[in-house]
Amino acid sequence: MTKKWTDVEPTLVLVAHGTRNPRGVEMIAALAEAVGARVGTTRVAFVDVLGPSPAEVLRELSGPAVVVPAFLASGYHVHTDVPREVMASEHPATTVTRALGPDPVFARVMVERLVSAGWASGDAIVFAAAGSSDERALLEHRRAAAMLAELTGSRVGIGYVATARPSVPDAVAALRRDGHERVFVASYLLARGLFHTRLADAGSDGVAEPIGLHPDIVELVSARFLDGARAVAEHAHSARQ
Incomplete structure (x- = not known):
């Protein structure tokens, strides 16, 4: 029996700005890996400089997605770029959480x-x-x-x-x-x-060094995802009624 979209565990899509600095890219990848070890499948997307874009990642998913904007404030990228990318993807079940900061x-x-x-x-x-x-x-x-x-x-x-x-x-x-x-x-x-x-x-x-990879940041990203996953579950429950 084929699972419905609403029965599939959501994928976390961690959306970052993007940088040409390899250490910056490696840090985001390491953050996604650490979060993924806690919450499950995690993908990375970037809104600028390099890819894949959020729309490209969302088009590849076969289940619901929780987009977590890895930004420290809700500026242009959070208010404009991320919603535009979600809309462009035409992904039918995407929940976007609030940005990471301030916190x-x-x-x-x-x-x-x-x-x-x-x-x-x-x-x-x-x-x-x-x-x-x-x-x-x-x-x-x-x-x-x-x-x-x-x-x-x-x-x-x-x-x-x-x-x-x-x-x-x-x-x-x-x-x-x-x-x-x-x-x-x-x-x-x-x-x-x-x-x-x-x-x-x-x-x-x-x-001081950038905030970088830190256990408390991993916990924060995980918490954002779990909030989004609960919203996905509540929507799925409502859809069944």
């Missing part, structure tokens, strides 16, 4: 990365985000920076690598003008790529 998990991981870079309590921090032209994303960046400030008790300024202002170097310079002798950059980036590379020239006393 207190990231603040905790960023503190670990900062300490490894030489940061100590009392040192000022520049929260370095990719930037966006979407005010909703900028608001979420401010929320995430506030979480980091609350956790560290330090002065936290916001700087952007592209698109928005102030730039990361300008944010570092502003903190120094305010009398902070030691300023560290906290990378609010998921993986290595061009944006993270640019942080080395910001004039800070140290740059």
